[in-house]
Amino acid sequence: MRNEDSLDSKEMSFIDHLEELRWHLIRAGLAIGVFSILAFVSKKLIFHDLILGPSRTDFWTYRMFCKLGNLMGSEALCMDKLPFVIQSRTMTGQFSMHLTTSFVVGLICAFPYAFWELWRFIRPGLYDHEKGMTTGAVFWVTLLFMTGIAFGYFIVTPISVNFLSNYQVDESILNEFDILSYVSTVTMIVLACGLMFQLPVVIYVLSKVGVVTPITLRYFRRHALVVILVVSAVITPPDVISQIMVSLPLLLLYEVGIRISAVVVRKRVEKQISALQVRDDAEVPEKTEI
Template identity: 45%
Template sequence: MSKKRSEDLIQAIKEKGKNIEAEMSFFDHLDVLRGHLIRSAIAICIFATLAWCYYDFIYNEVILGPKHTGFWTYRMMCLLSKNFPSLFSDFCVTKINFELINTEMAGQFTLQMNSSLMIGVIFGIPYLLFELWRFIKPGLNETEQKSTTGFVFFASALFLLGILFGYYIITPMSINFLAGFVVSSDIKNMIEIDSYMSSVATLTIGTGIVFELPVVIFVLSKMGLMTPKFMRSSRRYAIVIILIIAAVVTPTPDILTMMVVSFPLFILYEFSITISGMVERSKKKAELEFYKR
């Protein structure tokens, strides 16, 4: 009886040791993750500080850019209207009908601080992805590391492409429509600067996040939660959802503007199907090699 109790005690001590080792490993991982997040936060703060130092250019040329008719997008729209009048007859923007106002004592200081932080986040995202990749990489085997080579580059490139598309296409079209929408001529559009900044940030950063769809599909396909067969069978629903998103983001009455916004989203969806198919083929190839051994 005493021998059995001793064996049980030894086994209990071993199990406890395993649990302690696992807990230490878990907290060690948390400590490593904290280091990566701290470095990412420092990078974002550095970019935000640079944005604060060059705020005159950032505010007047970048943030207020879509408010002026000399903005690149509006000039291209007028060029299309001039060269193709039959297709783009009412495309030229000659006036942005609203004024920006500030109604709070510390409003302009808060505006500079928030917009500098927003710029810091946009430029700090690629470095944040790099730090997350450094954290995840040691837990991957050699095959997984090879298959995910270039993750940071492609994820960052897609995010920046989304930012550019949101800033140069979606934001000016939305601002032009909303500023020109009039219920009554007795109502003057006096937009608070916070509302304007919120709209620009949401449309720009939101589009950057939407452009990460291929990366999300890649991860879900690796986890076995997404397949190209499912995405192809759901294409008709995806088209409807994309058109709804385009209609909400750019609430313009013409179908041409909506198609300009939705077309890149269609391409992203088809590209995501290709990505999912590549992941599925690589999985099948790995399984065949495993059973051949």
């Protein structure tokens, strides 16, 4: 009977955890839904100013490039026009784009709250020392994600759009992009950059659990470079400039991750040494009494 009662209590505990997780996911989903609805009704701001911004020469990044070129005494970085037209070739094209983009914008805007909800579910299951180690997790994850989103939108996206709009295998072929193709390219670049900027957090977690060390990270630095270049080639259009623009910050984040891993390992070693010293100090009186 005791075994059955113990089993029932464990089963109820597991069900309670699932119920708690369900409510966290529901609240995170509601936040995404609310922001998605706001994005859907804010059509001019979201689509004309944000999504279609990189398709016009008055976009902030293009103007900054032009100012930089003027400071260098050259107008090569100034863009008079982007030689392409965006069209909707299917009856449901614009409506599908409207829904898809609204969801992506809602996901980005609600990310801090959604991650906070998931973290509220995960954190109680950690030990006290693990909770101390993960202080500020929501802040750093959100900061890195938003930094990656901004980098993808203001740097990688306009460079990619400029390259693809000016690329022609023959002058007789006009660049007329479908709206779904344009939106999917922009959203993929932006979201991929936001996720890839979580590299320091991933290295921190792996270092905490002892999977990686700064020695292994330095040893596999060349392999990591190849992986970063491959990933950059997958998420960006096939132009070298976009791949380099994505690879450079990732390489920098990898080096930052090595430093973070070194700090984690050093603190772990110092803690082990202090624990050994305390144990030795506790054993000394016993030996002297004998």
